[in-house]
Amino acid sequence: MRFVYIALALLCLTMPARAEEIVLGLSQDEVAITATFEGSRILIFGAVKRDGTETAEGDLGVIITVSGPKAPITVRRKERRYGIWINADAVEVDSAPSYYSVSTSGPFESVLKGVEDLRYSITIPHAIRSVGATVEDSEAFTEALIRIRSDARLYSTFVGTVDLEEDTLFRTAINLPSNITEGNYEARIFLTRGGVVIDEYDTVIPVEKVGIERWLYRMAQDNAVLYGLMSLAIAVAAGWGASAAFAALRR
Amino acid sequence: MLIYLPIAEVSVNAFLLLGLGGIVGILSGMFGVGGGFLMTPLLFFIGIPPAVAVATEANQIVASSFSGVLAHLRRKTVDIKMGLVLQAGGLVGSGLGIFVFNYLKSMGQVDLLVKIFYVVFLGAIGSLMFVESINTLRRTGKGRAAPKRRKHNWVHNLPFKMKFRVSGLYISVIPPLLVGMVVGVLAAIMGVGGGFIMVPAMIYLLGMPTKVVVGTSLFQIIFVTAFTTMLHATTNHTVDIALALLLLIGGVIGAQIGTRIGVKLKAEQLRILLAVMVLGVCVKLSFDLLLTPRELFVLGTAGGH
Numbered sequence: 349m350r351f352v353y354i355a356l357a358l359l360c361l362t363m364p365a366r367a368e369e370i371v372l373g374l375s376q377d378e379v380a381i382t383a384t385f386e387g388s389r390i391l392i393f394g395a396v397k398r399d400g401t402e403t404a405e406g407d408l409g410v411i412i413t414v415s416g417p418k419a420p421i422t423v424r425r426k427e428r429r430y431g432i433w434i435n436a437d438a439v440e441v442d443s444a445p446s447y448y449s450v451s452t453s454g455p456f457e458s459v460l461k462g463v464e465d466l467r468y469s470i471t472i473p474h475a476i477r478s479v480g481a482t483v484e485d486s487e488a489f490t491e492a493l494i495r496i497r498s499d500a501r502l503y504s505t506f507v508g509t510v511d512l513e514e515d516t517l518f519r520t521a522i523n524l525p526s527n528i529t530e531g532n533y534e535a536r537i538f539l540t541r542g543g544v545v546i547d548e549y550d551t552v553i554p555v556e557k558v559g560i561e562r563w564l565y566r567m568a569q570d571n572a573v574l575y576g577l578m579s580l581a582i583a584v585a586a587g588w589g590a591s592a593a594f595a596a597l598r599r
Numbered sequence: 600m601l602i603y604l605p606i607a608e609v610s611v612n613a614f615l616l617l618g619l620g621g622i623v624g625i626l627s628g629m630f631g632v633g634g635g636f637l638m639t640p641l642l643f644f645i646g647i648p649p650a651v652a653v654a655t656e657a658n659q660i661v662a663s664s665f666s667g668v669l670a671h672l673r674r675k676t677v678d679i680k681m682g683l684v685l686q687a688g689g690l691v692g693s694g695l696g697i698f699v700f701n702y703l704k705s706m707g708q709v710d711l712l713v714k715i716f717y718v719v720f721l722g723a724i725g726s727l728m729f730v731e732s733i734n735t736l737r738r739t740g741k742g743r744a745a746p747k748r749r750k751h752n753w754v755h756n757l758p759f760k761m762k763f764r765v766s767g768l769y770i771s772v773i774p775p776l777l778v779g780m781v782v783g784v785l786a787a788i789m790g791v792g793g794g795f796i797m798v799p800a801m802i803y804l805l806g807m808p809t810k811v812v813v814g815t816s817l818f819q820i821i822f823v824t825a826f827t828t829m830l831h832a833t834t835n836h837t838v839d840i841a842l843a844l845l846l847l848i849g850g851v852i853g854a855q856i857g858t859r860i861g862v863k864l865k866a867e868q869l870r871i872l873l874a875v876m877v878l879g880v881c882v883k884l885s886f887d888l889l890l891t892p893r894e895l896f897v898l899g900t901a902g903g904h
Binding site: 422 | 601602610646666843844847848854888891
């Protein structure tokens with residue numbers, strides 16, 4: 349038994365002790381998509397825990413990212429050929445989140461260094477992974493992806509929206525739009541000093557359809573034939589209902 | 600009131616969908632077209648994913664055509680026998696059409712071909728119908744009786760004659776079978792019920808009376824779109840029942856109103872209006888192909904659809 353204690357003690361000594369650590373809370377640990385879902389607001393708050401050994405070099409910063417499920421996507425570019433606009437080149441983006449937001453406690457220059465951004469894939473262009481693109485100026489395609497998703501309010505950057513008080517307490521609100529899809533949303537909280545990441549805290553917020561939404565979705569996937577017949581039955585019943593109602597009105 | 604659609608995975612205004620369904624339903628009841636060629640682009644526009652829009656639209660058309668057919672049945676303006684013959688040809692045509700569609704898909708650029716198909720067919724059918732109806736209207740306007748369309752041509756010398764009492768025709772079954780088949784091919788390629796091709800084909804190729812044409816077209820559209828709905832539901836799982844429900848509530852009511860408007864109009868007026876609508880969609884689609892798009896890039900699921 350004593351051996352275990354010693355081993356643990358040694359392990360603690362060898363581990364790089366983090367002088368400043370994140371303690372986190374969420375206003376809700378899951379998001380339910382109901383039939384009248386109009387988006388959701390999640391409060392992310394926390395504190396910086398210190399063990400007294402910290403050295404205050406550079407300013408403290410907090411960056412919070414929320415990312416939807418990642419999936420590959422094809423971006424096509426239209427081109428004029430023979431006088432008409434057709435889809436010409438295409439670039440396959442290997443992995444792009446369905447939703448992505450970055451919130452910071454201050455301007456990027458002061459809270460995040462370029463190398464750290466690259467290492468942790470924090471800002472939107474770095475959160476999208478595109479390798480092996482064979483088309484020239486493939487950046488134009490990823491830029492277009494970001495532009496289209498930003499217009500749909502799916503990708504966003506909020507500079508200075510994380511409140512940081514007394515270098516200890518932080519909080520922000522993330523507004524999930526109504527056009528989000530199901531899946532596990534990954535929230536990452538970075539603590540930086542002088543633009544260098546000193547601690548990272550990850551948590552998952554499941555976004556799920558509930559009630560009738562879930563039931564219909566599962567049925568469409570698992571009982572496709574029954575679902576199709578049900579759709580047709582509703583269509584026929586509604587058609588007959590309207591016809592009968594109008595016939596009754598005329599009398 | 601916003602409603603989150605379970606399959607489309609977007610939130611949309613319920614009243615907007617009811618309104619859209621109603622407008623397209625009115626047109627459907629008036630002209631005997633399913634309205635898919637109007638509704639599908641509208642659904643794209645409000646942000647429904649294309650695959651879901653196409654599949655769900657088919658389901659909605661089942662409802663509005665069924666509602667329209669019942670109204671026409673009450674007026675005895677449905678030639679069921681003709682509808683069934685067209686349908687028989689249509690089934691063969693759909694099979695062929697799906698084969699052609701998959702062949703085009705393997706060559707890429709299927710979207711473009713579908714659009715060009717639309718422009719050519721809508722343009723040709725729309726202009727022909729427009730010119731013909733204007734001429735008829737002008738002649739009747741001068742006080743002379745509308746001339747009967749040529750009653751005897753090569754069509755009437757073909758074998759396998761059949762009596763279509765409601766349409767007042769005694770013709771060979773070969774032309775309706777062929778018309779049904781050609782429309783079936785086009786409908787499968789273009790992803791619509793094919794009413795806007797079927798209606799003019801019945802008037803001009805088969806010589807059916809305009810009043811009977813609308814009901815009969817709706818009758819055969821029910822089967823085509825019901826089949827399409829099942830196909831999409833079982834293979835792509837893209838039929839959104841909540842979206843369909845909202846559209847079809849508006850649609851069935853609209854179809855009833857449309858049928859009543861249609862009965863009050865003269866046949867020539869009905870044809871001119873349909874021609875104008877068909878030409879309008881044709882012009883819009885040509886602009887899409889010719890003008891510089893605002894966004895040059897489009898997103899698609901990886902692997903293509």
